[in-house]
Amino acid sequence: MSEAATKLLSETLGKTVLIKLRGDKNIRGKLRSFDIHLNIVLDDAEEIRDDGTSKKLGTVVIRGENVVLISPSG
């Protein structure tokens, strides 16, 4: 990651992020940790479905390789 990306995610720790995964999956949750491969731990995560409904997942570990983008604005 560029220094700007690392700084941005560091400032977002503890706050809500929206993560788009491959295969059109959207997960929202509180960013607990991340590494340079974008492996991520979220708290209070939920999967956001296309129809606007969501499913609670609790704490999740996300494999970086599946991450398309992270939106710290949640």
Place this chain on the structure above:
Amino acid sequence: MSEAATKLLSETLGKTVLIKLRGDKNIRGKLRSFDIHLNIVLDDAEEIRDDGTSKKLGTVVIRGENVVLISPSG
């Protein structure tokens, strides 16, 4: 993995996890072991289908490359 991810999964050993795999497969089982590539061994695993039914798989070895996310909340 970040230290937080490793710690989280270590604390989950022996407990039930939900694993989302590529291709929209969901597997639930007791976490027996994992490594840094997210290769995983689950006991009493079952595949959860979209219609809510499940199929028992027993003990399974999951190749890390297929893991999208792990939810220790099961």
Place this chain on the structure above:
Amino acid sequence: MSEAATKLLSETLGKTVLIKLRGDKNIRGKLRSFDIHLNIVLDDAEEIRDDGTSKKLGTVVIRGENVVLISPSG
């Protein structure tokens, strides 16, 4: 693989396993050998189709990269 995965597969040599491959293919056969990349040789293998029918394949070499999970319970 974790030590647990290697041990599990070693104990399964000569026994029947179910292997799920990418692209929703299921292969069942007797585990003759495996390596750390999950390249696998099965004897008496058969492809299990969605409609429950199967097709005999005999001995097969499976490329590890396509393996999603291995269920030693068969």
Place this chain on the structure above:
Amino acid sequence: MSEAATKLLSETLGKTVLIKLRGDKNIRGKLRSFDIHLNIVLDDAEEIRDDGTSKKLGTVVIRGENVVLISPSG
């Protein structure tokens, strides 16, 4: 990246770019940073849908591996 690509993107910092991602996703935003893997940070990003509507995403971190092309002309 070639020197020409790096120079082009450097000159585009702070300006609007259109990014095409795998899976036919289009994101437009102001280029805040990029690295040699094409990991990217955009400000004021929005997802452009096929029907011409868009969804605001705010600041986003995009994983380079998903980038197909970047159009500095926005």
Place this chain on the structure above:
Amino acid sequence: MSEAATKLLSETLGKTVLIKLRGDKNIRGKLRSFDIHLNIVLDDAEEIRDDGTSKKLGTVVIRGENVVLISPSG
């Protein structure tokens, strides 16, 4: 490959194999050569289609990365 896989394929040189490729392609032909990446040369190859018909391809070089499994039983 495991030693067992290499031995199996070595014993199959000159004999007919069925190769399943990604994207549900099936190729049958005489195994002329293979390497550890499962790059393969087949003689008298033909593509086997789902409807049971086949198309002659003659000698072919197959890129290992596309190989899902090799069945020496043909």
Place this chain on the structure above:
Amino acid sequence: MSEAATKLLSETLGKTVLIKLRGDKNIRGKLRSFDIHLNIVLDDAEEIRDDGTSKKLGTVVIRGENVVLISPSG
């Protein structure tokens, strides 16, 4: 790339090329630069759609990993 590929692309600098990308995308533009990974910068690029219409993209940076083929004949 082979020496022949590098030579061919070098001779094509400043001329129009057709690039086929994964996911059946076709881009045409003037080749400004390329590197050994086939990362490419095109000027006056346009996306060519299946129905024969096109969309102007201006200058674009294309990630080599998505390139299927380059046709210097345009």
Place this chain on the structure above:
Amino acid sequence: MSEAATKLLSETLGKTVLIKLRGDKNIRGKLRSFDIHLNIVLDDAEEIRDDGTSKKLGTVVIRGENVVLISPSG
């Protein structure tokens, strides 16, 4: 590639080959050059469509990673 694959392709230089690419694309042309990654330059190439029609592409550079198989029999 195995020595047999390299030898086969070397003997095919200047002759017509059929190349199957990922995503069910078929390209036919005269083999001008290849490297160990199967990056390829074809002259007088044409794309062969499923309905039997073809589209002239002239000289093309093909990225090896997309090659599924090469049939020197054309």
